[in-house]
Amino acid sequence: MKVVAKQDSTPASAASRKLVSVLDLDGRADPEQDPRLELSLVKRIYEAMVRTHLIDARLMKLQRQGRIGFHVGCEGEEATVIASSAALREQDWIFPCYREVGGALYRGLPLQSYIDNMYGNSNDTAKGRQMPDHVTARSVHFASITAPIGTQITQAVGFAWAAKIKKQDLVTVTYFGDGATSSNDFHAGLNFAGVFQTPTLFLLRNNGWAISVPADHQTHSRCYADKGIAYGVPGVRCDGTDALAVYAVTRAALERAANGGGPTLIEFVSYRTGPHSSSDDPSAYRDTAETEEQAKRDPIKRLRRYLERQNAWSEADQTAVEERLQAELNACIERAEATAPPSIASMFEDVFEDMPAHLLEQQAECVNGPRTRKRH
Amino acid sequence: MKVVAKQDSTPASAASRKLVSVLDLDGRADPEQDPRLELSLVKRIYEAMVRTHLIDARLMKLQRQGRIGFHVGCEGEEATVIASSAALREQDWIFPCYREVGGALYRGLPLQSYIDNMYGNSNDTAKGRQMPDHVTARSVHFASITAPIGTQITQAVGFAWAAKIKKQDLVTVTYFGDGATSSNDFHAGLNFAGVFQTPTLFLLRNNGWAISVPADHQTHSRCYADKGIAYGVPGVRCDGTDALAVYAVTRAALERAANGGGPTLIEFVSYRTGPHSSSDDPSAYRDTAETEEQAKRDPIKRLRRYLERQNAWSEADQTAVEERLQAELNACIERAEATAPPSIASMFEDVFEDMPAHLLEQQAECVNGPRTRKRH
Amino acid sequence: MTQMNMVSAVNDALRIAMQNDERVVLLGEDVGKLGGVFRATAGLHKEFGGDRVIDTPLSETGIIGTAIGMALNGLRPIPEIQFGDFIYPAVDQLINEAAKYRYRTGGDFVCPMVVRVPVGGGIRGGHYHSQTPETMFIHTAGLKVVCPSNPYDAKGLLLAAIRENDPVLFLEPKRVYRALKMDVPEGSYLVELSRAKVVREGEHVTLVAWGAMLLEAIAAAEEVKEQGIEAEVIDLRTLWPVDTETVVESVKKTGRMVIVHEAAKACGLGGEMVAQICEKAFTHLQAPPRRVTGWDTPFPYTLENEYLPLAHRIVPALTETARY
């Protein structure tokens, strides 16, 4: 493994803030930086990136058709999401923001589970209580997605801290955006992680935008990785559209954390090529020229070119994968649409472990009361 | 003015984080660093430091005697508080923490006002609604002291930002402790100041402790001044027990801010030689050896030695000043103790500009209701 | 008169306030170039520039903390919190600072600002895009809380709130944002704060509501009319300081009260109003005053129309109360 996170917290010189990268835009690997991953692993990562991309496209379409209520995807950030998840060990835990469901899928979350969540039906692990894309998946060590920006960051630190106290061999990684660096929990999370040297990776997806606010208006710091200095947490900047660099940098930081070396902040520099979510229209605030320029860094194309250069990928492979994925997706959607919504009684469950008197009363009142004519 | 705040936000090299200092422990000024202030100004600063020190001692005694409820002083930090306040222009505004009442007095707050606040009587500008030491003093551009740690920081930024929008020529300075750097408002305040380049000085009193938590357990950053890097706000470290250095560093940053150069974070390194407040007993958590060692940096003694070296101060001067101050203090205390508590009706005033119906009712109920036998 | 929905009424009020008073500045996440995720500030960045319509970093703490500082320095900031669900990082500044500034400084400093907050359900927002965090602010002495139910009131109340010399939380029900249009006068006019409005007269039962549930209350009132029950519907409009008098007068007439709110039941304004009615009109009560509210669960996604106290839930409360 050639790419090593800076080990100390000395304020970095400008040089050390160079963007770590392996692949050029046409998928040529820099021999100095190439982590030389097994091709089977690279293929797995590549296929997962393609899968995420196809799912995003399809879900956005379903939203436009009014079949689901909302979608937030990771277009342009597939390498950041998938390759970093791929670098984790099974025992490690993810504390996600809302763009990393692809990571849960990579780790084995059944696609059906995710699609059920998009429909908020009775098979949804969140029991239809959260918006689409707010998945929860304990089985793959993937904590619950919420909307409030940043809150997962301190939780990831606490989880890792508990692991340290309990002498568990696990690392937590938490994802968040450039906007989230302004949140209270970013500040508290990095500070606590520094002081208590928790095994936590802070994976900052700098995708250029926080809805309409550009990343260079979010903060006046020279770069986001520099923010680690305030907490004595080493910072690394990495090309987030370069799957091999993402993998290598994450893996190095993970190993360091697992070996008692403490937390790392990694800034993955990429670009949100799509809208913020299905509710957003970026034409109101950014130039399409910028988006087009950035689209050239397409992480999927770059990794595909890398595989092609190794003669490890063909047009036929691509077609086969896409067809398989579409079929899988179709089946899941069909099943999710045929699944009933959660029962009305279930609305009162899981507030507490046992249902207290006032909720029993309210449940009875609701279940036995008249029904609305409004859809659900 | 020799001491200049770093103008850019490049991560500082270790060297640039050297502690800025002018005076050695015996009051000898480093000719390279000496800001060569007029002796009359130095004397004014010195006398204010002595005054603050005497007031602190007396208030602590009154608290022990049960004559006032609480006191929090600035023992060991007199230079940080007074010399920085002295560096401000009249139009500038202070957003204080709770140890900087000396700054308000320096700027002309009548001592009687302060002492009335200590008694929470009807002449208290805060109308007896806050604990002692929670002064408010618009007349000297000194915003209101509150207890919640850090909240004044974002407010100082907002005030300066408004000044910038309104094209007022003023700078805001906000004081806070090492503990407060962990607060949400520190993070938001520095970030907003960086992004909007507000004319704000962040005066961080690193006095070594946040109640029982040592400054090196509060954060893992190499030093507190480094925290500015996260926000692109230049950071300076300054010996906070060295009045001349404090003045020079503050003044330089102030001029920069006033000239559109943006905010500065200044870490004043000193030591809280007393207890956290009258409620605290430091023997539970720190060695007296450390305190004794640190007491050698006594900011008052150092500045006195400086003046003595210039033949600008004598034992007779000292006695005269102390006697004058004690007499002043006695008179204020006597008057404050003779002043009535706020009226019961006043408890319902100032919640809103006009008193709404429910408060009129509650006021009538309270005023016409039975009185407690408990003291107030 | 122009036909406006609530979003355009809010937008119009903001524009007028900014034209008439240069102390008014807007700040918040995405309020500038984008014009807000609900478009309430659309066009204002262009008209008034980035110094007065300010896109901030993603920090509600910073938005409210700096807005307080601006207010202390004589501006009239109108911060936007993008969704009510995201106001919690600002609660310390709102409750410990903005609410108490006048009081704790004996009037030396005041903190006039209008915090605009889109609230409530009905947009399929689930847990985190549907909350109505009014209770904690009503409970906090020193804050005013306003919640319009229609475009006309939204504009007039917002213009009035901006003239207040105290902090006001201005809650905008998202469910109403684009649900209806009505004639709204051009130019400035005020709807006085702390004045409820009897929007439908009736003699059998008093029905109190506000915001998005006002429309449901009216629908329910129309529905029970067929059963011969005439509900007097009161739109509170300002939640605090509340116009107790108007409600008490009505209950003295009807002897009965049903109160409706989206926020969870426990310690909501419903309980407060029941207690006030007991204190001020007990002998007039001919039936137990009744609450129809959001359930004491987090706000669900799929079942939101079962969670909300919509007309179908108000109707039985009305009939049972009227027939008690």
Place this chain on the structure above:
Amino acid sequence: MTQMNMVSAVNDALRIAMQNDERVVLLGEDVGKLGGVFRATAGLHKEFGGDRVIDTPLSETGIIGTAIGMALNGLRPIPEIQFGDFIYPAVDQLINEAAKYRYRTGGDFVCPMVVRVPVGGGIRGGHYHSQTPETMFIHTAGLKVVCPSNPYDAKGLLLAAIRENDPVLFLEPKRVYRALKMDVPEGSYLVELSRAKVVREGEHVTLVAWGAMLLEAIAAAEEVKEQGIEAEVIDLRTLWPVDTETVVESVKKTGRMVIVHEAAKACGLGGEMVAQICEKAFTHLQAPPRRVTGWDTPFPYTLENEYLPLAHRIVPALTETARY
């Protein structure tokens, strides 16, 4: 049995819990070496070490956010918030996260933790060392709120709270901390949550209180006894989910209720209980249920004993209600 005040009872409960359950960890500002500014954790750092009794940086956001993470990973964190007044920076984590974890994950994740919070007035703490921020947490579905009035209950309730599989806010009335000592059993025992206690029987009027005001309620009950009024005093002990049944049973007997709390009146638990009584015992009410509470102003320093609903204010409410 040992004589203990509330501080030592809390300390004892924490020690027992830590001895019996190694998942229990304490964290907060100054809870370690110093043993807490109220000494509630005194000696525990020495006994259990810095890994289980943790001095944190000054961030309530961080304390609660990391405690949630610890709870998710199987620990039983007991964070301390130094004063109730400083809980607001943690409100986002408490309301949006801790309260909703079980619900939003369909039970996949739970978040057991006991947040210890010294609350209330009576120590000359003024604005910022006297608040009782219970209302917003009662209002939030998914949180339990407990407030003992004496050392025995404090220990038993705390031990019970630590066994809960849901987040509990454990409010400790500072005014009671060292105000009285009583016999407290050694070793472990539980006082069940959500069970109010009739601490004084009476037939004329039900008097509901908790925490520091319970003592004032009892004092007031003793005072009106001289006038022939027998008040039935109920200590709620758990504020949410509240034991409505015990209160309703009592009111069915007495036909009258006075409820007392330190927190401000508007939207406080007083209003909630009045509404519940109206819903469940309306026909039994012979007098308007009445609230005696902190005023709707910020908490003042000098006049704190005029702000608090002490016995002198409870007495007239009792006599007027009983004689109504």
